[in-house]
Amino acid sequence: MPEVNQRDHYFDNVKFVLITFVVIGHVLEPLYSTSEFAKALYNFIYFFHIPLFVFITGYFSKKSGKLGPYLVLYIIFETLYTLLDYYLNDRTTLKFTFFLPYWVTWYLLAVILWKVALPYFTKLRYPILFASCLAVLAGYASTELGYTLSSLRAINFFPFFLAGYYMKREYFDFLFKWPVKLTSAFIMMITLWLLFRYGQSLNCEWLWGSYSYSKLGSPEWYAGGYRVAVAAVSVILSLCILSLIPTGQTRISEPGIRTMYPFLLHGFVLKIMEHQGFYRYIDTWADQLLLILFAIVITFVFSMKWAEKICRLLFSPNLSFLYKKKSMPLSRTQ
Numbered sequence: 001m002p003e004v005n006q007r008d009h010y011f012d013n014v015k016f017v018l019i020t021f022v023v024i025g026h027v028l029e030p031l032y033s034t035s036e037f038a039k040a041l042y043n044f045i046y047f048f049h050i051p052l053f054v055f056i057t058g059y060f061s062k063k064s065g066k067l068g069p070y071l072v073l074y075i076i077f078e079t080l081y082t083l084l085d086y087y088l089n090d091r092t093t094l095k096f097t098f099f100l101p102y103w104v105t106w107y108l109l110a111v112i113l114w115k116v117a118l119p120y121f122t123k124l125r126y127p128i129l130f131a132s133c134l135a136v137l138a139g140y141a142s143t144e145l146g147y148t149l150s151s152l153r154a155i156n157f158f159p160f161f162l163a164g165y166y167m168k169r170e171y172f173d174f175l176f177k178w179p180v181k182l183t184s185a186f187i188m189m190i191t192l193w194l195l196f197r198y199g200q201s202l203n204c205e206w207l208w209g210s211y212s213y214s215k216l217g218s219p220e221w222y223a224g225g226y227r228v229a230v231a232a233v234s235v236i237l238s239l240c241i242l243s244l245i246p247t248g249q250t251r252i253s254e255p256g257i258r259t260m261y262p263f264l265l266h267g268f269v270l271k272i273m274e275h276q277g278f279y280r281y282i283d284t285w286a287d288q289l290l291l292i293l294f295a296i297v298i299t300f301v302f303s304m305k306w307a308e309k310i311c312r313l314l315f316s317p318n319l320s321f322l323y324k325k326k327s328m329p330l331s332r333t334q
């Protein structure tokens with residue numbers, strides 16, 4: 001256990017590992033339909049990286065934080081990504097769809113929804129069970145929620161947010177025992193091999209949590225069981241990842257403090273790369289491994305202090321002019 005007021009580097013390590021997986025997954029996405037290796041690794045990453053990020057977000061939501069910073073970030077980067085899309089794809093009209101998040105910005109909107117719903121769910125006797133049932137039932141919705149306000153994704157991943165919220169630091173200690181670590185490494189290797197060998201037909205849209213069962217091609221009454229199975233695999237792999245991440249201070253601890261920067265910035269690089277036809281030159285396994293290395297590099301680059309200094313205005317704009325000044329209480333004279 002860390003001492004009082006001492007930073008717990010474990011969670012910085014966790015955040016950096018997760019954001020690296022996010023960038024790797026996005027880098028591999030354009031190769032999903034052409035490379036078995038990319039498809040297997042992409043599905044492997046998507047089984048745990050969103051659930052685990054949501055879990056960590058919930059863990060750090062024990063103190064009621066302000067929603068304003070998330071909303072401001074969402075408006076700023078939704079605007080910037082819309083402008084980028086307009087420029088790169090030669091759109092005839094410039095449309096700002098703030099109710100339909102663009103790519104990575106969905107997470108910012110989902111965090112707002114989770115934090116708004118949290119006080120109401122904490123009043124329930126079994127909040128995680130209730131949220132899990134709601135997530136399964138939401139897939140049967142006749143109306144397509146999809147990406148609108150990140151609503152369906154927010155519902156599907158909310159149980160992980162609640163699990164993080166109720167998680168205590170001492171519960172992690174069991175994961176750090178060597179037998180658990182070895183078992184975790186074995187499970188991850190077996191899962192990756194199974195996905196490569198037998199999982200080529202797996203539809204990655206099941207892992208996104210964005211669509212109803214009918215939209216996923218499974219209108220049958222028992223389709224909710226598929227959602228439960230995906231969630232079960234996600235839980236197991238998430239625990240394995242948490243077990244294998246170093247607990248002490250490492251070289252990734254310091255950049256792990258600034259994971260929001262690579263999360264919101266890497267998309268600009270990847271969209272420009274894709275627009276310029278970069279993926280035409282990715283043919284072999286060696287090319288794909290270099291692409292993964294590139295993803296790790298840009299994650300490090302955007303996590304550096306200079307990125308924070310340069311982009312401070314975007315990530316932490318001064319909005320004090322929007323608020324009323326606090327009036328000083330009148331002092332009584334004797």
